Amino acid sequence: MDVQPVRSFDEIIKNNLDSEQLKEFNRIHYGRTDHCELKLQDSTIAAGKKHDFEVAAFYFEAAKEVRPPKIVKVGLIQHSIVLPTNEPIDKQRNAIFDKVEKLIDTAASEGVNILCLQETWPIAFFLCTGEREEWKEFAEAADHGPSFQFLSKLAKKYQMVIVSPILENDNGVWWNTAVVIDENGNYLGKHRKNHLPSVGSYSETGYYLPGNTGHPVFATKYAKIAVNICYGRHHALNWLMFGLNGADIVFNPAATTSNFGESFWGIEARNAAIANSYFTCSINRVGSEDFITKADQKKISRSYYGSSYVTAPNGHRTPGLSRDQDGLLIVEMDLNLCRQVKDHWGFNMTGRLDMYANELKNTVSSE
Numbered sequence: 450m451d452v453q454p455v456r457s458f459d460e461i462i463k464n465n466l467d468s469e470q471l472k473e474f475n476r477i478h479y480g481r482t483d484h485c486e487l488k489l490q491d492s493t494i495a496a497g498k499k500h501d502f503e504v505a506a507f508y509f510e511a512a513k514e515v516r517p518p519k520i521v522k523v524g525l526i527q528h529s530i531v532l533p534t535n536e537p538i539d540k541q542r543n544a545i546f547d548k549v550e551k552l553i554d555t556a557a558s559e560g561v562n563i564l565c566l567q568e569t570w571p572i573a574f575f576l577c578t579g580e581r582e583e584w585k586e587f588a589e590a591a592d593h594g595p596s597f598q599f600l601s602k603l604a605k606k607y608q609m610v611i612v613s614p615i616l617e618n619d620n621g622v623w624w625n626t627a628v629v630i631d632e633n634g635n636y637l638g639k640h641r642k643n644h645l646p647s648v649g650s651y652s653e654t655g656y657y658l659p660g661n662t663g664h665p666v667f668a669t670k671y672a673k674i675a676v677n678i679c680y681g682r683h684h685a686l687n688w689l690m691f692g693l694n695g696a697d698i699v700f701n702p703a704a705t706t707s708n709f710g711e712s713f714w715g716i717e718a719r720n721a722a723i724a725n726s727y728f729t730c731s732i733n734r735v736g737s738e739d740f741i742t743k744a745d746q747k748k749i750s751r752s753y754y755g756s757s758y759v760t761a762p763n764g765h766r767t768p769g770l771s772r773d774q775d776g777l778l779i780v781e782m783d784l785n786l787c788r789q790v791k792d793h794w795g796f797n798m799t800g801r802l803d804m805y806a807n808e809l810k811n812t813v814s815s816e
């Protein structure tokens with residue numbers, strides 16, 4: 450019997466439980482009630498159909514309290530590449546721009562305030578080929594490269610903060626970088642990936658160095674945000690530092706393939722949201738990418754499994770987008786929930802950071 454490819458974990462659950470069971474599953478496993486789906490405009494549904502992308506929208510509420518609600522709408526985009534990887538690099542990039550523009554237009558029409566794209570979104574992820582020179586045009590300047598210019602216009606047009614994870618070229622030195630563009634289209638800052646994978650077919654250490662930007666939190670118009678790039682999600686202290694530095698929302702743009710840690714995907718960012726009392730937004734690439742290495746004509750193929758999702762600080766999470774289709778996930782959240790969860794569980798009071806600081810210092814000095 451042929452096993453059908455699985456479109457999403459949530460689809461399996463939905464198709465195999467009756468409505469009462471599904472309600473209980475959502476309550477126990479996701480902390481979700483039936484009432485957290487946001488209604489999409491007809492034009493959004495039509496845009497998704499026309500351009501072949503999925504759109505889903507949810508909200509997370511906070512309790513009423515003395516502070517006014519702090520409502521923010523975030524958008525996560527997962528997308529496949531468009532052209533074969535042997536096409537000229539500027540053509541490949543422009544084709545991705547065309548596709549992503551439609552998704553951003555749709556996000557804007559739904560009132561998204563902060564949008565994040567997947568890891569190295571404007572390029573085919575050639576970092577698995579071991580080749581560099583052949584693909585060097587994909588690397589670009591953080592604050593004036595083609596991606597910045599393209600997104601800056603959209604950010605300004607829609608008063609949207611946009612997080613743009615790219616392959617950065619800084620005077621010939623490459624970094625895996627997330628650029629933050631403010632709602633006026635200006636460059637606000639960047640974060641360079643702290644932890645580089647050297648596992649399985651992931652070997653990025655030959656391309657760039659571990660980031661040198663620490664754990665910046667960007668005070669945008671809408672929220673204090675940070676970016677934990679891909680493999681950094683396996684490091685609990687990476688998540689911790691963004692929280693200690695004041696983030697309300699941490700984005701995790703990723704490029705991670707099927708058959709490789711997929712079972713971690715739904716756990717790590719969700720756990721980080723609970724452990725650090727902030728929202729986490731996980732975005733994975735989607736689709737297949739084939740490369741023929743220039744040196745020895747070897748074929749390298751990769752498939753990414755999408756499944757982007759958002760978790761609130763109380764551990765409640767959205768379903769994932771599909772494993773195989775472009776998609777836009779929209780989530781409205783009340784940032785008051787961060788402080789509410791922290792206070793409710795007494796996380797600040799019971800934290801004991803000084804104890805950890807001492808033990809970490811001793812461990813590091815005895816290494």
Ligand SMILES: NC(=O)NCCC(=O)O
Pocket residue numbers: 568646651678679680681703704705706709710
């Ligand atoms: N790009 C990247 O960091 N990939 C690592 C894959 C993973 O950690 O799942």
